[in-house]
Amino acid sequence: MLLTDAAERFLGVQAVASVAHSNPFRSLFGDSPSPHTELAEWADLVVVVPATADFLAKMAHGVADDLGSTLLLAFDGPVVVAPAMHSAMWEAPATQRNVMTLVGDGVHFVGPAEGRLAGGDVGIGRLVDPLWVVEAVHYWLTPGAGPLDGLRITVSAGGTREPIDAVRYIGNRSSGRQGWALAQVAALAGASVRCVTTVDPPFRADLVEVLRVESAEQMLDAMRSAQEDSDVLIMSAAVADFRVAEPFAGKVKRAGKERLELSLVPNPDILVELVQHRKQPQVIVGFAAEVERLEESVANKLANKGVDLIVGNNVAEPGSEFGSVTNAVYLLDRLGRQRRIEMAPKTEIAASILAAIVALIEV
Template sequence: MLAGKHILLIIGGGIAAFKSLDLIRRLRERGAEVTPVITKAGQEFVTPLSASGLAARKVYTELFDLTDEAEMGHIELSRSADLVVVAPATADLLGKMAGGLANDLASTLLMATDKRVLVAPAMNVRMWEHPACQRNVATLKGDGVLFVGPNEGDMACGEYGPGRMSEPLEIVAAVEAALKDGPLKGKHVLVTSGPTHEPIDPVRYIANRSSGAQGTAIARALSALGAEVTFVTGPADVPPPEGVHVVKVQSALEMLDAVENALPADAGVFAAAVADWRVASASDSKIKKDGKGSLPVLEFSENPDILKMVSQMGKGRPALVVGFAAETDDVIANATTKRKRKGCDWIVANDVSPDTGIMGGAENAVTLISEDGAEDWPRMSKDEVARALAARIAAALEK
């Protein structure tokens, strides 16, 4: 799907730059044209000759180069591509982008481009977690810059944690997502997924058995159809999809905040298994046994009904709101009642009784409930369910 696409690849100065050479090869395997730009620091790790040989194109390194400016000025270079990719995106490059600096070729291109920008951060874990870096990341996301990674793992410096650049194939998937054309192109879809964890004390929480697999598959399918997806996920068992904006939360209250911040959206798919209740006053310290056999008494408060809130909001309500109903008894009747009570447009209902193997399994059997009635779908993989639902959402939004 990258055939004929032109990628401007900015290679920053970090040990992860060696992956960018493989990234060039992977992009070209898929038909993309790649023009490399290597920063001065980047040339300490990879050579222009290596990048040029793999890209089969000229490599650009200097802002004040008379020949380059005469042949193709930096303004034209920044706008002739379909997508600008920064890999590795160092802390320095992220800071320059967030601050609007333009003091070398790479930062000038990033300021001058009118195309989407995808960054693959790579840096020491302490640098990634530094408040200044996180402020820059938040600013860039607010500006519409796309992120892939960073991953968590061993660092070249010997530390462990988030900061590793995503693998080349992960970046390729994010590039494909950023360049995709489909029926949902230009649409923003909000997807919630996974369970929520409601704290009892610092070491204990109340949760449910949701793996987040179905919500993740839905977000991936919507993105494949061209949607810009905001993916709000609780602590799921499966990793989030690439090419979407991921917001990780723990509790229902955190999920509510994330959903409110993600609106407006053209559609909302609320696949998360949000806990109905939370402990009213979670303990700040671990609750200990008293040695007398006494049991702790937990008082509960009702969690906010996120699906109902979005379904019944006035101005700013998504054109299509899709809820989920995981039931163990009277599935169709209970889900139909839930749709009316919540006020959503569709409910995706499924039977999660223990003997079905649905909860936490690889397959799903759902019934799509709308004002037109109930439509049973055959049992199939969660990816197939996601693709079918994404296609229905695209058709509904086209009307």
């Protein structure tokens, strides 16, 4: 860990040392004749957090007047920055020019987020939740990780809930974890991401636009609206095939009823609707949760739906069931390319799925 002069004054050396369990590097001048080059050769990745407007300006213009700035100038690996400043400073033309320069140099930004700022103001410039920084480090250290800068991606997540009455619904066991992993990883890679979801995110969704829905019809409306300005649509939600034809008003009482009969009607096929309204060269991705004959089911769905890529998984397989934190998937795209991705955390699965999407875009 390395502290700038400002960080030293703001946080204190001993406080940082106690958290890091080691003394932070602080100066160009000490026991080592070249601490900045030694650190640059040692590190696999450098994280700047929080990245102030001043430090971003130093990075963009190659200023090297302290240990942090000289280290970054000497380092040729991946760099992740998590900006934090007042919204007026973040939105200033000079800062935005510096950001564009750094993005062009290959620097990876995480945030900033919108929220409460120092002094009581509210706006963009807030430091993202630390989880985003940790996941960004993990992503950019993953072999094959690539940028998605400029892409607009909409992901659906969770299982739809079809009302029976005012308090009950028909649902499924989908947790939405894979959809949210896709949204998170896409945002870390630089895409502009929205998530149409029936479930709350498992983390603070600082970098994702969240659209909450309940039923399949609501999800269709939200996805069709999102389709207007999306480059990629990923339908990872588990959409109920049927809904109650006429949901009961109020709450159905059990008293006096030996049985309750429900009349079900088909829900709209969201994938088919999206394909019918595709805006070329929009990429549309579907999911197939199966319990047997996975490859056959995926091939049939790809042919019948007209999408660009199908992601299939066997939800009867231990570790790949609904609600798990891991997954194993089979990918098949419109060009006939197929790939099996073995059991891994859902964020790693998400990175592989996004890489397959990029391969389609680049065709």
